[in-house]
Each structure stands twice: as C-alpha cells, then as structure tokens.
Amino acid sequence: MIDKSLPIADALEAVHDGHTVMVGGFGAPGTPFLLLDRLLARGARDLTLVKNDANEPGTGISKLLEAGRVHTLIASHIGLNPTIVAMMHRREIEVELYPQGILAEKIRAGGSGLIGFLTDIGVDTILRESRQVVPVEGREAILELALRADIALIHAARADRAGNLVFAKSARNFCPLMAMAADRVIVEAEEVVPTGAIDPDRVHLPCAFVDHIVALDKLTPDYGVLPQHVL
C-alpha cells in the first residue's frame, strides 16, 4: 500500500535556500502553521514565498518574513499585516502584488501545464506599466505568465495515506491550486485515514498532486479562533 506519510522532522528536507515556496491559506484558514514553524527552524534563506496574504504579525509566513528569510513575496493583499507593509516600504523585502483571482489563475495555469494566459483585468490601470500588453483581436490584453514553485506547503482537514485530500470550508482557498503547481507538495493534515476511507466523490484534490503527508497530532493556538477578529 502506498503510504506518503512522513514525520514532520523529515518533511522539509527538500526545501533549500533560494527556493520558491507556495503556501496555502487565505488569512489563517488553510495556512500550514506547523510546517512553516518547522521551515523557520530549519533555517532556509533567500526564499520566494507565494501566498494570498502575509498572515498577521507573528504568525504563519510573517515569522519567516520578519526573520529576514524571504527575498520576494508574491501576494494579493497584505493589508492585515502592518509589520510586513512597513518592511515593504523600507524595501527590506520585494513584494509583487497581483489581483487576487489573477494570482489564483497564474497558479492554476502553472499547475495545468500552461505557459500563461491573456486577461483584460487591469489593462486600463497602472498595472499595464509593469506587464506585457499584447494586441488580441483588435483589443489589448495583459499577458500573465503561469506561476510554479519548487515546494508547496498545504494544510488539509483530512488526507488518506495515498494523498487524497479534503479541505474544510473556507480553508480550501488557494490550497488545491498550489498543490497542482509545485514540484514537491508537502501536506499537513489534521486527520490521516486509511486509503479508501474517503468517498471518491468527496475528494477535493486527487492524490496525484501530493508527495508527502504529515499527520498533525495537535493544533497550536495559531489554528484557533483569532480573538482580534471576534465581534
């Protein structure tokens, strides 16, 4: 029987200095906090991170950014992290910002074997100054290149030992797209079940995209309800 599960201590052996790492999550839900903590402890440097946002100060990818491990952050909106916004303004990190759905589509294209795609989003805005604008059937479009990574770090609610994944509610977000777009995909799962225990009709991401599964035996407070967002 295929068993992709691995101790967390070994899971991040494949991450090296200079790697591009995609990190799932939209805000906290879907963020693989324990894999990120392990990556920080491992000491990898000069990373390019791809995540929708920058988490919030002191959590998730913000720890790596604050520790100076990241050269470039590719994201959509980092407004909930004033620490990283300030680092961006001081030019301590490079930040590339994309419209959110364009970022998602660049990743999906990367995971689907495409070179890129054409879009009219932002073609009438200052985005065109930093993009390749091409004529298409009498109008202008922006050429967006596909995005791939060396590594994807993903959080799932449930995995089987073959690597089929189920996500929970709004924790799905960028996770399946990023798992499609990286050379090596490392998943932390809240529950690991025997292969076959997940109904095929309920699989959100098929096992072909997954290389390693880490079973989480406990969740740290980062995974919990964040008091600053409670009414």
Add this chain to the structure above:
Amino acid sequence: MSYKEKIAARAAREVQPGQVINLGIGIPTMIPDYLPDSSEVFIQSENGILGIGPRCRNGTEDRNLIDAGANYVTVVSGASFFDSALSFAIIRGGRVDVSFLGTLEVSANGDLANWIIPGKMAPGIGGGMELAQKARRVIVTTSHTTREGRPKILPRCTLPLTARGCVRTIITELAVIDVTPQGLMLREMAEETSFDEVREKTDVPLLFGEGEIPRF
C-alpha cells in the same frame, strides 16, 4: 442611525431577490442587516464561499469559516465552498449581479479609484479590481466627502484607477446618483439634506428628472 447605517440601509434596497452579490470591506458588510429575510440573496466571498450568512456571535466562531475581510461568519442554507480560482471564475465570468464597493474617488464617467494612494497606502489589489471590472453592476457606497470635507465625486479621478467606467450607481449619506451616458443623474436625496448641499459637495454638475426629487 449613523451615516454608515443610512448608506447601508439605502444600498440594501438596490438588491433583488435571488441575486448573487459581493460585499467589499467597510459599509458594504453592513448591508445584510437591512436585507429583508425573504430576499434569498447569495452573498459571495472571494475566499471561496457562496452563501454567507450573518456574522458570528461571540463564542460561535468556526476557525475554518471567515469572509474575505477575516471576519468569522456563518453560512445560509444552500451555501457552497470552492477554491480561489473558481471563486474568481464566478466574478470574472459575470455571475456576480451586484458588487458593492467602497471608494476613495469616483468620477463623472464612473471611473473608480479605491486601491492605492501612491507613497501612502498600497496594501495590494485584492479582489477589488476584478469585481469592479466584471460584476454586472457596481454600486459604490461611500461618504459623500472625505474626512477633510473634500468631494469624492470628481470630474476625473486623481488617484490611480481600479477600473475605468465601471460604476453604475453611487450611494452616499446625502444622495443616490446614477452614472449615465449623459452625466451624473441625481435619483434620490436624503431627507435631511438640500439640493444646494448635494450640489456644493459634488464636484460635478448633476442632472435630475422632472418633478420633485424623491427622498430616502
């Protein structure tokens, strides 16, 4: 009622039963409080939800269920979850009936500027650009003037645009204004304002129909 509540209450009346709507941060997130229970509206959220319900009361939060503004939310009967690419297929594919957005500036021809103040505020684009460009109808909900009292409705935007010519209706605490090919049409005025006040605080000439201008 605060001015924000007044705007949200008026904006809710633009929503038709059965529509798919998206709510930007700020005033738009208050709109559901004013939708009739019978309206069966599906609220879409960029992070992969169709069918957001009321915000959670303290103690009922689900750690896996937030909206695009990081608020803990509930879902309604008939809701669905999906990934971010599909979420933006709903948006760019034209399946959002109404996008409610806040703004920094809006121009006479419906240009919207709400994502960047160069050198001051540039946290990213988020989903706003795609919503502004591709929703079937874009309604701006905003205070009529800036905190310093300067008009937000201008002949031309001075800030970098989010999207060109995308705004169909502007709802403020003073007025409901439609963007038409002929110019800005004053459709309604708030009870407590006057035509002179609206005109003075709008940096663009306003058209209006025949007869009394309806009040809200």
